[in-house]
Amino acid sequence: MSDSIYFPPSLQRFEPKRMVFSTWVDHLPFAYDLVAAIRPKMLVELGVYNGLSFFTFCQSLIENNIDGVAYAVDCWEGDEHTDAYDESIFLDVQKHARENYRGITYLMKMFFSEALQHFKDDSIDLLHIDGLHTYEAVKEDFETWYPKVRPGGIVLFHDVMARLKDFGAWRYFEELEQSHEEIFKFHHGFGLGVLRKPGGQAPETQLTQLLFKGDEASDQKLRQFYVHASHFLEARRQAGRFREITENRKKGGQGKATA
Template identity: 45%
Template sequence: MTEVSMRARDAMTEDISLLAFLSHYLDRELPARPPRADHMPWGWEGHILFADMLVRGVRPRLLVELGTHTGVSFFAFCEAVRAAWLPTRCIAVDTWKGDEQAGFYGEEVYADVAAHAEAHYPLIATLMRMPFDEALASMDEASIDILHIDGLHTYDAVRHDFDAWLPKVRPGGIVLLHDVAEQREGFGVWKLWLEIAPLSPETCRFPHSHGLGVWRKPGGPALDDVFLRALLASGPEASAAVQAMILHLHRQMRCRRQLAERDEQARDLDRRRHAAETACADLHTRLADLHAYLADLEQRQASLMASRSWRMTRPLRAIAAWARSVLAGHAGRAGRD
């Protein structure tokens, strides 16, 4: 076998392995929404599927997120860890007070996130309620396998977070930067991305859902995961193709969930319609019973008025009616007096 044919065989084997990996997501469902996410913008929704793929590819021992808010991204990572049966520790660092970009909020957000973490991921999730810099002392050098930075998005803030936390990421570890596609006033992650992307040969940038930059810290061993190799180390064309497949799979999952939700809404409407029809039928039955009862009363009244005793007591009824009118008249005059 020539060298060219061996390379072609290896490339075909790589492609088959990648397709086999992606095929596992053809009939998968998106994880359930975390608390409060239904009432707030889902800025991270389009990356949930990638979070699962990334966790399965890296198989991290430690994953740290800076900036959690309602927990859309953090619980996506936790769910990926749970589904893959990994011994990963997921740590969320946040003050849960908000900022000038995300808005400020009360204790109810942290309470819901903490309750959700305890109920669903007690052995996976750890919440550290403090500023990012205070949490640095709790992390060993080069211990983090995946770092997700999603705090304040000004250039100075995200530059500081990246520089302060990079020594905590192991060589070959993954740094995720959300909002790399946002260039609105006050957002500077895109600028940081332009500065750091050339520093690593293994990066990619998702443009959807406000943008997500994936940056591999130099110095680690060669990637041994077929998905990560295709995404980060096989050139821009291969990376773009993988990104397109991920987005297509995500849209399929989202459509299936929307259809399932609409089916449930239709079933609920059908149950309510059936209940209304049952109540209506019951009212018709009761109305028919009332009509029958009224007809029976009318028949009895007619029978009574046609009876001999009714005719014989007619003078007595007339006298009684006259007496009542007389008494009523006396009572009226007494009242005026």
């Protein structure tokens, strides 16, 4: 890691407003910091489900005063890995978006292939690929959407360490690691891959410098940092819940916390 101290916004002030069950939970501090660092004007997520990752990106847009828009693409029907789910998931996401991110979020309830036509080439600053996790599906999502990413833009891949069932994001990402220079992989949780498209005028920030330095010792430190950041976030949430219960008890309530 660089010699200067890395003290990103997630450690300073991030309190997730959306907390739902998802294996994405381990990467929330990084998602928050990445948006704060690269300040995307256009962000697209492929695979939203109940919105944990998506609303973390949105929260960072707002709290870091970024003039950007976020598109959420999902058929909201489920796939072979999530299994089919009912309309209530979409309705809940829609409600949360309306109540918190009106005007900056667009929910596109359709298949990824249908959404493609709505985006110009070289227009997306941050693309998150988190649909079906077979090798073939991840490859197709990347290959069809990569032209839409602007040179210097960032692509995230979830589940690049998951080796269960027929998951193949890990295998596809390993192939990308052979052919891309600016690429990084978090190993914790189910893994998160980060790739920067070559070219363009990518604004260098402390985080992007750390991500794409290509030095194994520094990479290890960054990985460790975000393992700790995720534990720290969870500990702070638990402490908040404990405080809430204690205060409710003092007021003579039932001692119930809200999250």
